[in-house]
C-alpha cells in the first residue's frame with residue numbers, strides 16, 4: 642500500500658509555433674502584461690506551495706527558454722514534438738525518473754497566461770480526491786450553432802443544445818501512470834487526431850474526468866484578437 646502523500650507536478654507544453662497568432666515568433670514568448678506569456682503560467686505554479694516542481698517542454702531548437710525559465714523550481718525538457726499530445730507524451734517519458742506513478746501531473750498550456758494560484762489550488766482541492774482526475778472548464782452560456790459543410794459561406798446547419806456543454810481549459814490533472822498510459826494508447830489509435838486535450842485521451846481510455854469550473858481569465862491566447870483580452874485580465878487585480 643502506498644502511504645506516500647501525493648505530490649503535484651506541473652507540465653507546461655510550450656513547443657508550439659503559434660501559427661494562428663501570425664506573429665514573428667512562437668506566441669509563448671510574446672510580451673504580455675509586462676513579461677513573456679509563458680512566464681505567467683510558470684509564476685502561477687511557482688506561487689503555489691502545492692506544486693512540487695514544474696516541467697516545461699520546449700522544442701529542441703528553442704533559443705528563448707533560457708532567458709524566461711527561472712533558475713529554481715523549473716526543469717526545461719527539450720523534447721517538443723510535432724503535436725501538443727506528442728510534446729506532452731515525450732515529456733512524460735523523461736519525467737518518469739522523477740515522478741511516481743501515483744503522483745499527480747497538472748498539464749497546462751503555456752498559451753493560457755491567466756492561470757493563477759487560486760485556480761490551481763481549486764483544481765487540486767476538488768480533483769485530488771477523485772479516482773480519475775479532472776480539468777478546469779467553463780459551462781457554455783451562449784447558444785451553440787453548427788455550420789453547414791460549405792466553408793465558403795458559414796450558414797447554420799443546426800442548433801445544438803448547450804445543456805451540459807463545457808469548454809475545456811487547462812490545467813488538466815491526472816495521475817502520472819494513467820495519463821502516460823492513456824496518451825500511449827491515444828498515440829496508436831486510429832483517430833488520434835481527435836485527441837486535442839489530455840482529458841479526451843483519458844476518456845478514450847475508458848474514464849470520466851471531473852469538470853471543475855475555471856474562469857474566463859484562463860483563456861487560451863490563440864488569435865491576435867485574444868491578446869487585448871488577456872492583457873485586460875492580467876492588468877486586473
Ligand SMILES: Nc1ccn([C@@H]2O[C@H](COP(=O)(O)OP(=O)(O)OP(=O)(O)O)[C@@H](O)[C@H]2O)c(=O)n1
Nearest residue numbers: 654655656657658659660661723724725751752
Ligand atoms: N507541437 C506542439 C504544439 C503545441 N504545443 C503547446 O500546446 C499549447 C496549446 O497549443 P496551441 O494554443 O495550439 O499553440 P500552438 O500549437 O503554438 O498554436 P497554433 O496551433 O496556432 O500553431 C501551447 O502552449 C503550445 O506551445 C506544444 O507544446 N507542442
Ligand SMILES: C[C@](O)(CO)[C@H](O)COP(=O)(O)O
Nearest residue numbers: 725750809810811837838861
Ligand atoms: C488543451 C486545450 O487547451 C483544451 O481546450 C485545447 O484543446 C488546445 O487546443 P490547441 O489547438 O492545441 O490550442
